[in-house]
Amino acid sequence: MWVKIKFDAEETGNEVMTRWADMVGQSGGDSPEKAVEVILDLLIPESNEINGKFLWIKDGIKKPMPSWD
Numbered sequence: 722m723w724v725k726i727k728f729d730a731e732e733t734g735n736e737v738m739t740r741w742a743d744m745v746g747q748s749g750g751d752s753p754e755k756a757v758e759v760i761l762d763l764l765i766p767e768s769n770e771i772n773g774k775f776l777w778i779k780d781g782i783k784k785p786m787p788s789w790d
Contacts, residue, residue: 723750751778 723745730738755778762768763776 755779 723742726738727742727746729735730742759776759778763771
């Protein structure tokens with residue numbers, strides 16, 4: 722999905738999406754554990770009314786930070 726978004730952003734000249742795609746590429750994106758968390762949240766009865774909404778992963782992608790090895 723990320724590759725498609727990056728390609729489309731570059732093709733259309735969408736600078737905001739291109740910067741986002743670059744940040745995802747540099748950071749590695751969200752961890753699989755965060756995706757599992759969203760899925761588990763959707764399985765609880767309180768989430769029964771959620772339908773057709775875009776859901777954000779909690780504590781989403783952070784800008785890459787330099788590491789000091």
